[in-house]
Amino acid sequence: MVEERPSGELPLPGRSDPGILGMDPQEMRRLGYKVVDLLVERWRSLPDAPAFRSAVRSDTESLLREPAPEEGQSPDAVIERAVEDVLQLAGRIDHPRFVAFIPSSPTWPGVLADFLVAGYNPFQGTWLESAGPSQVELVVIEWFCQWIGLPEGSGGVFTSGGSAANLGALVAARERAGHPADAVIYVSDQGHSSMERAARIAGIRPAGIEKIPVDEDFRMDVEELARRLELNRAAGRAALLVCANAGATNTGVVDTLAPIAELARRYHAWYHVDAAYGGFASLVPEGLAELKGIEQADSVTLDPHKWLFQPYEAGCLLVRDPTSLEDAFAVTPEYLQDTELGMEQINFANRSLQLSRSFKALKVWMSIQTLGLGRFREAIQAALDQAKRAHGYVSLSSVLEPLAPASLGVVCFRYVGKVSSWDPKALEGINVAIQASLIKDGFAMMSSTRLHGVYSLRICAMNHRTTWEDIEAILQRVEEAGNELCAAP
Numbered sequence: 001m002v003e004e005r006p007s008g009e010l011p012l013p014g015r016s017d018p019g020i021l022g023m024d025p026q027e028m029r030r031l032g033y034k035v036v037d038l039l040v041e042r043w044r045s046l047p048d049a050p051a052f053r054s055a056v057r058s059d060t061e062s063l064l065r066e067p068a069p070e071e072g073q074s075p076d077a078v079i080e081r082a083v084e085d086v087l088q089l090a091g092r093i094d095h096p097r098f099v100a101f102i103p104s105s106p107t108w109p110g111v112l113a114d115f116l117v118a119g120y121n122p123f124q125g126t127w128l129e130s131a132g133p134s135q136v137e138l139v140v141i142e143w144f145c146q147w148i149g150l151p152e153g154s155g156g157v158f159t160s161g162g163s164a165a166n167l168g169a170l171v172a173a174r175e176r177a178g179h180p181a182d183a184v185i186y187v188s189d190q191g192h193s194s195m196e197r198a199a200r201i202a203g204i205r206p207a208g209i210e211k212i213p214v215d216e217d218f219r220m221d222v223e224e225l226a227r228r229l230e231l232n233r234a235a236g237r238a239a240l241l242v243c244a245n246a247g248a249t250n251t252g253v254v255d256t257l258a259p260i261a262e263l264a265r266r267y268h269a270w271y272h273v274d275a276a277y278g279g280f281a282s283l284v285p286e287g288l289a290e291l292k293g294i295e296q297a298d299s300v301t302l303d304p305h306k307w308l309f310q311p312y313e314a315g316c317l318l319v320r321d322p323t324s325l326e327d328a329f330a331v332t333p334e335y336l337q338d339t340e341l342g343m344e345q346i347n348f349a350n351r352s353l354q355l356s357r358s359f360k361a362l363k364v365w366m367s368i369q370t371l372g373l374g375r376f377r378e379a380i381q382a383a384l385d386q387a388k389r390a391h392g393y394v395s396l397s398s399v400l401e402p403l404a405p406a407s408l409g410v411v412c413f414r415y416v417g418k419v420s421s422w423d424p425k426a427l428e429g430i431n432v433a434i435q436a437s438l439i440k441d442g443f444a445m446m447s448s449t450r451l452h453g454v455y456s457l458r459i460c461a462m463n464h465r466t467t468w469e470d471i472e473a474i475l476q477r478v479e480e481a482g483n484e485l486c487a488a489p
């Protein structure tokens with residue numbers, strides 16, 4: 001047993017020097033406070049800093065490429081260099097005007113939790129080594145299941161992110177189906193690329209992926225899904241998994257989940273819902289209504305590092321039947337025989353790829369314990385409202401037009417100016433130039449996509465720091481940049 005010692009003393013009795021790789025406790029404190037001060041100052045000044053920063057490889061090479069030093073250096077100098085030369089040369093994904101891709105803007109309790117976890121370094125693979133942390137992982141997963149309406153007895157596992165969760169779902173589905181030789185998975189053509197990668201890892205060839213087209217609102221065409229399921233059944237090809245989107249990355253669209261669930265059931269396919277970012281909309285009534293049908297899923301992917309405001313990495317796979325995960329992933333070699341403590345004591349290593357695992361649930365738990373779920377609901381509702389308001393602004397603008405309905409915080413639109421008939425290439429050119437000019441001056445970071453082949457600007461308002469004033473200012477910049485480009489000879 002390690003005895004508890006008063007703070008400031010070293011943990012092992014009779015040991016006065018900190019060891020080969022240790023540090024003096026006073027120095028540890030001083031450096032820790034220095035890092036806290038740096039982070040708090042960064043967060044305070046973030047809105048005044050550019051929304052985006054990057055560098056080309058030749059510059060980063062000359063700054064950083066060097067042999068590993070044989071002798072240590074001043075820790076202050078190393079921290080300062082890590083900030084100046086490394087961390088600052090990155091997208092400011094938590095900046096209030098970073099509305100590109102899917103932003104991630106962590107809470108402070110979430111950041112502190114990751115620091116605590118790194119310092120305690122629990123081994124979150126087995127109950128034997130990690131009882132308290134495993135219980136918290138169970139608790140947080142149960143919260144998630146309740147939020148989206150999965151029944152009592154559902155469960156899951158924290159993962160590195162949505163990609164790992166999607167892969168886990170696919171492997172669980174394949175194992176449950178008995179690994180059929182000629183199996184097909186069904187995804188919408190708006191599905192996230194990680195499902196395609198998961199298929200490749202799981203040994204499903206491109207011919208085994210049916211990409212179902214979408215309707216004009218970017219929802220999976222359910223009749224086409226039914227037609228292909230039937231065609232493949234007639235050809236003797238098993239339906240392994242049907243994946244619906246609940247918050248597609250391009251447009252935020254939610255597929256018509258309940259009819260897809262019904263089809264999946266009819267064809268004995270595993271029903272997976274990729275709700276990586278969108279699933280947390282379930283915390284507000286309006287979002288829960290949009291997600292209707294998600295509660296029928298066999299599995300759901302969630303990414304707390306997106307719309308639950310946690311630092312990377314935090315993904316999660318929820319399953320209706322946790323034994324399906326253990327049937328797919330559990331392997332107990334002789335050297336882990338001590339870790340089998342009975343069914344009640346969950347070994348999370350048996351639910352995914354990872355044996356050594358970090359304790360990712362703590363950041364969610366500490367954030368919610370500290371701030372309260374009510375404030376998360378408010379932040380999610382604010383993002384929904386801002387996107388709808390942005391869609392309204394775009395619809396009323398004399399020079400912008402929406403390209404998709406606002407959905408789960410995402411707005412897709414483009415500049416069209418006052419010209420009534422555009423050459424499509426020229427119009428695309430103007431929008432590409434608008435996007436480039438916004439990134440260049442650092443005011444905001446937006447991204448672009450293609451919808452039914454049309455170049456689209458895209459705003460994803462999913463940051464608790466972002467205000468309507470930020471979004472409005474971005475839209476005004478887009479209008480101005482477009483007008484200037486059109487006026488130019």
Ligand SMILES: *Cc1c(COP(=O)(O)O)cnc(C)c1O
Binds near residue numbers: 160
């Ligand atoms: C982000 C995202 C993923 C991938 O998740 P990672 O955490 O980046 O691995 C998958 N699906 C959807 C819908 C996403 O938004």
